[in-house]
Amino acid sequence: MALxxxxxxxxxxxxxxxEAFGIETGDAPHVxxxxxxxxxxxxxxxxxxxxxxxxxxxxxxxxxxxEMAEGAGIGLTLNDSNIAALFGxxxxxxxxxxxxxxxxxxxxxxxxVAAQVVGQFGGDSITLGGGSAPLxxxxxxxxxxxxxxxxxx
Amino acid sequence: xxxxxxxxADFAAIRAIAQLPQHALLTVSEWxxxxx
Numbered sequence: 001m002a003l004x005x006x007x008x009x010x011x012x013x014x015x016x017x018x019e020a021f022g023i024e025t026g027d028a029p030h031v032x033x034x035x036x037x038x039x040x041x042x043x044x045x046x047x048x049x050x051x052x053x054x055x056x057x058x059x060x061x062x063x064x065x066x067e068m069a070e071g072a073g074i075g076l077t078l079n080d081s082n083i084a085a086l087f088g089x090x091x092x093x094x095x096x097x098x099x100x101x102x103x104x105x106x107x108x109x110x111x112x113v114a115a116q117v118v119g120q121f122g123g124d125s126i127t128l129g130g131g132s133a134p135l136x137x138x139x140x141x142x143x144x145x146x147x148x149x150x151x152x153x
Numbered sequence: 154x155x156x157x158x159x160x161x162a163d164f165a166a167i168r169a170i171a172q173l174p175q176h177a178l179l180t181v182s183e184w185x186x187x188x189x
Binding site for chain 1: 160161162163164165166167168169170171172173174175176177178180181184185188
């Protein structure tokens, strides 16, 4: 799993602060459409190297990676344990699932786009920041929540 | 950004995922303290 784009760990107005800790403070992340477009175009330039791709928004790397893993029905492990790196919401970033990370990183480097391997898909657990939970448990929670919010479940 | 999508499933997931790192509360507390 590779993350392309630059991570500075922007926590202001993030879903982590608001939803997990009830804190709504700080500035929203800066948005610059030019690097965002470069990053997105770079992501799409070599589709044969990419198995799946998603943008990073609410919840940063942690939630985007979880959503991708949950959609595929496989677990994941994220390497970085830094909270701001996991949950920061810096814009113009994407996660790519690839079976050839070195090739993908080389393509990104050639395009002048920051890229790094941030974890691996596999197994049946979600592991990050030194903790782990069964994918099945988190998936059930995730899939029940929308119906619950609409009083359908 | 939280207000952009407002998906209750996302928010439920992040509340659960945020429990995994044992140092999340400490980091957020430090981040908040630096702002005051």
